[in-house]
Amino acid sequence: MTPSALILKAPRALAFEPLDLPQLGRGEVLIRTLYSGISAGTELSQYRGTNPFMHRRFDEALRLFMADQNPSWPYPVRHLGYEEVGEIVETSVADLPVGARVYGTWNHRTHFVAPADYARERLMPKGADPRIGIFSHIGAVALNGVHDANIRIGDLVAVFGLGVPGQIVVQAAAQSGAQVIALDPDPLRRETAVKLGAWMGMEPEGAAERIKEMTGGKGADSCIEVSGAAPALAEAIRAAAYASRVVAMGFFQGELSGVRLGEEFHHNRIQLICSQISGVAPEASHRWSKPRLWRTAIELQHRGVLDLMPLITHEAKFEDAPAMFERLDKGEAGMLQAVLSFQS
Incomplete structure (x- = not known):
């Protein structure tokens, strides 16, 4: 599959952008995306142009939305997607072999170059259905x-x-x-x-x-x-x-x-x-963190405590992403988790 990423050029206007994959540096791995989940909350607010980050600037230091002319997320938006799982196809790290599967957030794109520490902390359990990986972030939420x-x-x-x-x-x-x-x-x-x-x-x-x-x-x-x-x-x-x-x-x-x-x-x-x-x-921050929540969302599924696979109701090829977003936007009956597949 040609390296590419899904971007938002304007409200409800999606497009595909070629990805230039850099040569792997020391301590990096190349991940090929297997599946990417579409969020019907945050992502639809981006797709529709209603998200406050698209109209105001969020001042990180003050933690205030500022009404100025420089929104935090101007068009084109290049960070759609936060529910990904993939497999390592190229590596420079001995303990992260080709074929190892990784969950995380790298947007709707075919490939992602990840630092070793990022991949190491997000390894999928051996033998797990890779699709449980798309629930790491929404599961943590x-x-x-x-x-x-x-x-x-x-x-x-x-x-x-x-x-x-x-x-x-x-x-x-x-x-x-x-x-x-x-x-x-x-x-x-x-x-x-x-x-x-x-x-x-x-x-x-x-x-x-x-x-x-x-x-x-x-x-x-x-x-x-x-x-x-x-x-x-x-x-x-x-x-x-x-x-x-x-x-x-x-x-x-x-x-x-x-x-x-x-x-x-x-x-x-x-x-x-x-x-x-x-x-x-x-009060729980000395024990719980986002990485622990992400990992727990994966482990609870792998152990059978959470059964999230039935929530996947619709799947489409990556190239059909615009049509899937349109269906979600219209509120098609029976839709829960929509998934983009990057399988050839």
């Missing part, structure tokens, strides 16, 4: 959210939004000892969640009243919002028990309409926690 929910064995946890990250949250929360209610307007997504570990599925409209009735008026011990939809966050706040925690994992775009902070949020002393993969909870 989900695990981070479950950690932020402070789940205890026996808790009742409501998960709002059953896209790929929500489905992983459901499984991880259930494996943590919680009874999980999986909420989404899509009955097929609810059915998938129940098959893979949820206690029950439920439509989100009116969920707060039903959850309160089920719990004798108490509510859910914690709610995790994974859709990035304002109505889901509003209902999660309403469904949470007094002085309990709502974890906001979803990537909310623009302002939030319908989130009434003067009602249940205020009167029930709800804790609203943002969970985002740029960091872990400070």
